[in-house]
Amino acid sequence: MDLREIQNLIKFVAKSGATEVKLEMDDIKITIKTTNEAALAETTAYVQHVPVQTALPQANAGLPTSPATPVTPVAVEENAHYITVKSPIIGTLYRKPSPDKPVFVEVGSTISKGDVLCVIEAMKLFNEIESEVTGKIVKVLVDDASPVEFDQPLFLVDPS
Template sequence: MDLKEIQNLIKFVSNSGVAEVKLETGDIKITIRTTLEGNSPDITYVQQAPMQQPMAAVAPQVPLAVSTAAPVAAATDENSKYITIKSPMIGTFYRKPSPDKPMFVEVGSSINKGDVLCVVEAMKLFNEIEAEISGKIVKILVDDMSPVEFDQPLFLVDPS
């Protein structure tokens, strides 16, 4: 739908006396609202639906931030013996390298220094996050395909 068609649609709706019209075609959504008194101007919202992007090749590895400080306030004393592995960047957290591959790690998995734990996608680059310690995964704190913040806890690891 081009700009001329949208302008014609706005004129038609304002002349028809209809208060609101919603139109969805493919990846474009248009909402046109008018007032019956005609005191305020027409409001037009045009949104383009996000497109599904295929997963790209994995980018260079990024070192993992490991915190030995006190765990998150919501954690109990029971969790204080574990090391929290945090996200080194803002992005989208993925537990597997691609949709058809198995998870990198599960709860109970033994990990060694240098093992890939997850992928964080930032600006279309897929960064492998490696373990900087050896141990056992006790808890995975983030759901697959969830957005993560910088320094957000991702895993609890028992180093013993």
């Protein structure tokens, strides 16, 4: 069983609402325990990370639009040529390898495929998130030590 399969198992358990899962294979024994408090914290974190631009048009459906509404599509079009690096797992994102070290990448950093962009702690395991593209970091979308959800945008990369 490789790391990716273990991460998928952790995601599955977190979404299923199960409190404990034990898996025993030939040479591997895995036990995943969750609590209702952890599930509640993750749910709360997800609600806090809902983009305001996405939530407002749905909430105001049928009401007159404000002059600020057309600004959202323009911002999306400006970022259309950037590649979004998304979180492959649920956990806590750290931009530094340790508190006394500098961040892995900053805005303006040139990255190559395979460079470590950050680490995400999930179930007491620190998973290095590596770049799948070569380019330049244009925007960091998540603060250090913040909770992240699966598929949440983390960085914008200019591939040119």
